[in-house]
Amino acid sequence: MDAFTTHTGRAVPLRRNNVDTDQIIPAEYLKRVARTGFHDALFKAWREDPAFVLNDHRYDGATILVAGPDFGTGSSREHAVWALQDYGFRAVISPRFADIFRGNSLKGGLLPVQLPDDVVAALQDRIEREPAVEVTVDLVERQVRADDLVASFEIDDYTRWRLMEGLDDIGLTLRHTDDIANYESTRPGWMPVTT
């Protein structure tokens, strides 16, 4: 995973609530067995509409998505995160994320930034007024900045440290194989096995 400390780029406002992962990437594209190459599939159905915000050239090259509440609901497909990253996004800002999407994002190094509704709306207004405005997502300071707009966000110390170091969760857990083996020795013998 790539480390994330601070990122500055342009942003695109997605004024929709309840953006489910079926919209982020339709099921048809989940048949692939690779982890990359999903950028074309991102928001596939919506992108067919010329008025969809990602088709607005003023936002070309944006790396931060600013969406309405309940982003990433529905299916657990991590392909949604991969598609956002393949398209070029490094961070998504929303007033509320679905749990699984948030977890998947943090595994892959796509930063989900939760900010209050009014701040997200103000940010969207700001970007719409001036699409070229630079937005900074600063994990070190736990801040989002766009000109005079400065907002703090919360993220727990552990997750922040892991992202800033770009650490692989599996590697971290494998440092504790003794604990896992100890736990296994206490499991009752009648618990089911699949074999």
Next chain:
Amino acid sequence: MGRTLAEKVWDAHLVRRAEGEPDLIYIDLHLVHEVTSPQAFDGLRNTHRTVRRPDLTIATEDHNVPTTSGPITDPISLEQVSALRRNCEEFGIRLHPMGDAGQGIVHVIGPQLGLTQPGMTVVCGDSHTSTHGAFGAIAFGIGTSEVEHVLATQTLPLQRPKTMAIEVDGKLPDGVTGKDLVLGIITQIGTGGGQGYIVEYRGEAIRGLSMEGRMTVCNMSIEAGARAGLIAPDQTTFDYLKGRPHAPQAADWDTAVAVWTQLVTDDDATFDKVVHIDASKLAPWVTWGTNPGQGAPLSASVPEPRDSGDERALDYMGLTAGTPLHEIAVDTVFIGSCTNGRLEDLRAAADVLRGRNVADGVRVLIVPGSVQVKEAAESEGLHEIFTAAGAEWRGAGCSMCLAMNPDKLTPGERSASTSNRNFEGRQGPGGRTHLVSPAVAAATAVTGRLTAPADL
């Protein structure tokens, strides 16, 4: 200080707890299917890691499989299923492939085998893993990176979610099912209402549900935003499990039941949030929009939009506010999925379709959740009722729950579906989905309009 059921199960799976770090939680059962696993197995190979506990892992093919006889013809689907077969072979994981008597939707086969038991932790790279919570297990969906993590370590680092009680007070009226109940709950609390919580469903109406009904309720916890939903095990749970292939046998059974009986929320435990639902106010329910929280009783009309999201949903669904829901005509009826593809669901549909005919021009797909469900239904003659009525009786799989196999809606086509998601394009690009119970789906098949069985 007492503990909730979820807290008891969580604490019993604690491998490691350290200040400032997520808990390391042991996973008792890992279910695998073809869609969310290939990149995880690749990850293991790339890092020269192996599967720690193949004996706590089981795989099935469900999302891509056609439900008509014959092989997979789509080469990309076939490659994904082939990848699962190669991976299971290489890592020594038990697989129920297409054509196998044990094949079926991942959330149908776990309980059917008796692998899902009270007090366990169950995960799968699929959000509807919450289904298994019906047994008093903590069961939740994970992404592919977490699939790889569980394969490699049989654990997950997790922050403990908060706990929520959904108290369903009173009894469900006649003709109101677990599906109507859960759709009613989501309409009340919204698609984000359970976010950050493990929900425990409690109360008289929940105790009165069969295991199938409880699985339907827990299945859709994720549609309320909750990570997991569970129900304390009781005699209904034990009766369902007894004698299943992987249930404890002989003296172990009594030991297990003694342990499982302790799996209740203590009287003095507190939840972070409590929601009350009045069961007597529920009715056959249907969704009118493009998220599962946009629902109403079937006797109601399409509501006035409250915001731009509602407006967009009505536009996508091709509906006008004020139209009585029971006047909405459908093209297709789908009865199946991990929400409502079990034997009891098929019996409910058959009770409505017995001696009746499907309306002209309506396509009706009835898809058992597993090969075993199919065989059980056929031994009761349910398939004959379905085909005599003019419905199609299919093979086991996810089918029209998601547009990933040949069963799909075409643009603009409208369905009544017993599945769990009415998202835009979920059942096929441009398709329009109304979520309903199996009984409502069957009654809708008869009239061609959204219909409650009592109105036939």
